[in-house]
Each structure stands twice: as C-alpha cells, then as structure tokens.
Amino acid sequence: MNSRQPIPVVVLAGFLGSGKTTVLNHLLAGRGGTRIGVVVNDFGSIEVDAMSVAGQVGDSMVSLGGGCLCCAVDGSELDAYLEKLSAPVHRIDVIVIEASGLAEPQEMIRMLMASENPAIRYGGMVEVVDAAEFDATRARHPETDRHLAVADLVVLNKTDRVDAAERARIEKELAALCAPGTPVVGADHGRIDPELLFDRRPWTETRGQLSFEDLLAEADDHGQGPGPGPGPGHDGCGHAHAAYESTEFTSEQALSPRRFIDFLDRRPAGLYRIKGFVYFGVPGHEERYEVHAVGRFLRFAPGPWGRGEARLTQLVLIGAGTDGPGLLRDLEACREPAPHEARPESMWGVLRYVARPAEPGTESESESETGTGSDED
Numbered sequence: 001m002n003s004r005q006p007i008p009v010v011v012l013a014g015f016l017g018s019g020k021t022t023v024l025n026h027l028l029a030g031r032g033g034t035r036i037g038v039v040v041n042d043f044g045s046i047e048v049d050a051m052s053v054a055g056q057v058g059d060s061m062v063s064l065g066g067g068c069l070c071c072a073v074d075g076s077e078l079d080a081y082l083e084k085l086s087a088p089v090h091r092i093d094v095i096v097i098e099a100s101g102l103a104e105p106q107e108m109i110r111m112l113m114a115s116e117n118p119a120i121r122y123g124g125m126v127e128v129v130d131a132a133e134f135d136a137t138r139a140r141h142p143e144t145d146r147h148l149a150v151a152d153l154v155v156l157n158k159t160d161r162v163d164a165a166e167r168a169r170i171e172k173e174l175a176a177l178c179a180p181g182t183p184v185v186g187a188d189h190g191r192i193d194p195e196l197l198f199d200r201r202p203w204t205e206t207r208g209q210l211s212f213e214d215l216l217a218e219a220d221d222h223g224q225g226p227g228p229g230p231g232p233g234h235d236g237c238g239h240a241h242a243a244y245e246s247t248e249f250t251s252e253q254a255l256s257p258r259r260f261i262d263f264l265d266r267r268p269a270g271l272y273r274i275k276g277f278v279y280f281g282v283p284g285h286e287e288r289y290e291v292h293a294v295g296r297f298l299r300f301a302p303g304p305w306g307r308g309e310a311r312l313t314q315l316v317l318i319g320a321g322t323d324g325p326g327l328l329r330d331l332e333a334c335r336e337p338a339p340h341e342a343r344p345e346s347m348w349g350v351l352r353y354v355a356r357p358a359e360p361g362t363e364s365e366s367e368s369e370t371g372t373g374s375d376e377d
C-alpha cells in the first residue's frame with residue numbers, strides 16, 4: 001500500500017454488546033506490520049472501551065504498541081482526531097472507527113464522505129450483529145434494520161451461541177435486510193480475517209525500529225501470546241485464515257473498463273474483498289487505478305505509475321466458497337488488446353467509483369453516495 005494514498009477509514013458499527021470491541025481487538029492482534037489508527041467513538045463509556053482495546057489510557061489518544069493509536073472522541077471532535085491520526089508522522093495505513101453502540105453510523109459515514117481532509121477516504125461500513133440477540137435487538141431497536149441496509153460487510157458474531165438452524169435462519173433474514181450482494185461473515189469472538197478490511201504488511205516491512213511492544217505483539221502473532229487475559233493478543237492470528245481462499249490475477253494486457261465493471265457488478269456475495277491495481281490504458285486514463293472493495297463497497301483511486309513501473313493489472317480476490325478458476329476465467333475475459341482505440345466514455349462506469357473531494361455546494365452528491373455504500377445511484 002502506498003502511504004501517500006488517502007488512508008481508508010472503516011466504520012465498525014453494531015448494537016451495544018454485539019462485539020465491536022472484540023472484533024477490533026482481534027484485528028489489532030492480527031494486524032502484522034500494518035499501522036492501525038483507532039478512534040473509539042463511545043459516549044459515556046470511553047474509559048472502559050479504550051482500556052479494553054488499548055490496555056492503557058492517556059488523555060484522549062492512546063498508543064497501542066508501536067503500531068496503533070487510539071483516541072476517544074465524540075462526533076464533533078472526529079474531524080480533528082482524524083486529522084491528527086492522518087498526519088504523515090504516524091505513518092498510519094488504515095483507521096478504524098468503533099462507533100458507539102448507540103450512534104447512527106449513517107451520520108458518521110456522511111461526515112467521512114464530506115470530510116475535506118485529503119489524507120483520508122471513507123473505506124466502508126462493517127456492521128457487527130449479535131446472533132444470540134438478533135430478534136430482541138431488532139424488536140427493541142428498529143433502527144438496526146436501517147444500519148444493516150447501509151452496511152458493506154456484516155459480521156454475524158457470537159455464532160457459538162446459536163445452533164446451525166438458527167444461524168441459517170438469521171443469515172436468511174440478513175440477506176433480506178441488507179442490500180443485495182452484501183457479504184455476511186460468521187464469527188466466533190470476533191475472529192474475522194483482518195485481510196477482509198485492510199492489507200497486512202509483513203513485519204519486515206514495518207519501518208523504523210521495533211519497540212518492545214511490537215516484539216511482544218509479533219510473538220503473539222505467531223501464537224506465543226505475551227500473557228493470559230483479554231485484549232490485543234488474546235486471539236493470536238491464524239484461526240480465521242483457514243476459512244478463506246484467495247485468488248490472484250495478473251495481466252500484462254489492459255482490462256476493458258466496461259467488462260471489468262460488469263465483472264464487479266456481478267461479483268458473488270462470498271467474494272468479500274478485492275484489492276490491487278488495474279491498467280485500463282484508455283486515452284486520458286492511463287494512470288494506475290487502485291481498486292479496493294470490501295463487501296459491496298467499491299472504490300477506485302487513480303494515481304501515477306512509479307518510474308519505470310510495468311503497466312500491469314494485479315488483483316487479489318479474497319472470499320469463501322468462491323470459484324477461483326471461474327473468477328480467473330471471468331477476469332481473463334476482461335482483457336482488452338487495443339485499449340488505445342477505446343473511447344473515453346468507456347471509463348464512465350469506473351469514474352463513478354472514484355472518490356473526488358466534495359466541491360462547495362455539492363453536498364447532495366455525497367449524500368447520494370452515503371445511501372448505498374456501493375454508489376449504485
């Protein structure tokens with residue numbers, strides 16, 4: 001991941017007690033060399049949550065080992081904290097906001113979409129659902145349905161507390177409540193693959209000297225946890241990996257923007273994450289297009305190629321129950337031997353998913369984007 005690209009900001013939402021902090025701890029434990037900025041947006045219980053995430057609490061910003069920063073904010077302070085976290089000095093790769101169990105995630109998404117901070121971009125919304133309390137939560141808090149409708153990825157947590165039939169029933173209901181194609185990932189104690197949300201750097205890529213906490217966390221990453229008890233390091237990593245498969249695609253030939261968008265529109269629900277770079281080679285659009293999809297959420301970010309860098313398309317597709325050879329066949333069918341003959345209009349489908357800084361007076365544009373999370377307007 002190029003550190004000069006805007007930092008993706010992922011919103012982790014879910015009703016009180018659904019397991020957001022548990023998911024976050026698991027992500028922190030399995031972050032590898034990735035530097036995660038954490039914002040805990042939890043009115044009233046800041047200390048409790050920040051402590052369970054970080055193990056230590058400062059004024060408002062907490063250092064998590066060598067790799068993370070955590071700050072506790074209310075909505076009005078969010079912009080200021082995002083600005084602090086996105087300062088180049090912290091070298092943060094991804095920011096996760098743990099939304100209060102009571103917050104309206106739509107508000108937060110709107111704030112992120114409208115943010116004028118060029119160092120960040122909205123990176124999708126993950127809704128954590130408590131499988132054991134699913135019906136009770138919906139009955140008492142009908143707004144839960146609205147949150148599910150804007151989620152890009154749903155984590156169905158506490159699957160250890162329901163049997164297979166109940167889980168299947170909830171998954172069916174979730175499919176009806178969420179936008180079509182939204183992936184639902186089952187989890188026991190928040191153990192989802194961190195790769196679903198961000199690229200993990202290998203430890204060797206961590207710049208600067210490793211701190212003592214880094215070394216402890218690294219040992220923990222390899223299953224030799226620093227000690228008992230909850231908190232980062234509790235889970236170690238590796239549990240979640242077995243359930244996912246990843247498919248890699250490389251092409252020296254350009255991809256047709258129309259065919260590639262068509263492929264993305266039809267991507268199966270089990271394909272949780274796509275990341276990489278695409279070369280379209282269409283006149284006027286010869287840049288390198290970084291692609292980032294989490295669930296239904298899709299973004300392209302055009303940027304320059306490195307000096308002497310080969311014009312390649314390189315994609316990694318991560319999913320469960322996906323047909324790898326079938327995906328590769330579909331991607332091969334997107335190849336375009338004569339991109340220079342393509343008309344610039346063929347890029348329109350891609351450009352719909354490029355985040356542009358909001359122009360003054362174009363608020364309605366960012367609102368329409370907020371509504372779907374996949375920009376299907």
Ligand SMILES: Nc1nc2c(ncn2[C@@H]2O[C@H](COP(=O)(O)OP(=O)(O)OP(=O)(O)O)[C@@H](O)[C@H]2O)c(=O)[nH]1
Nearest residue numbers: 015016017018019020021022101157158188189190
């Ligand atoms: N049985 C079971 N318990 C879980 C699981 N995930 C989390 N818990 C427990 O559920 C409780 C709530 O988890 P948290 O991660 O604090 O939930 P939260 O969504 O951050 O809660 P708030 O901050 O109150 O909104 C804790 O006691 C966790 O240990 C799970 O998969 N199974």
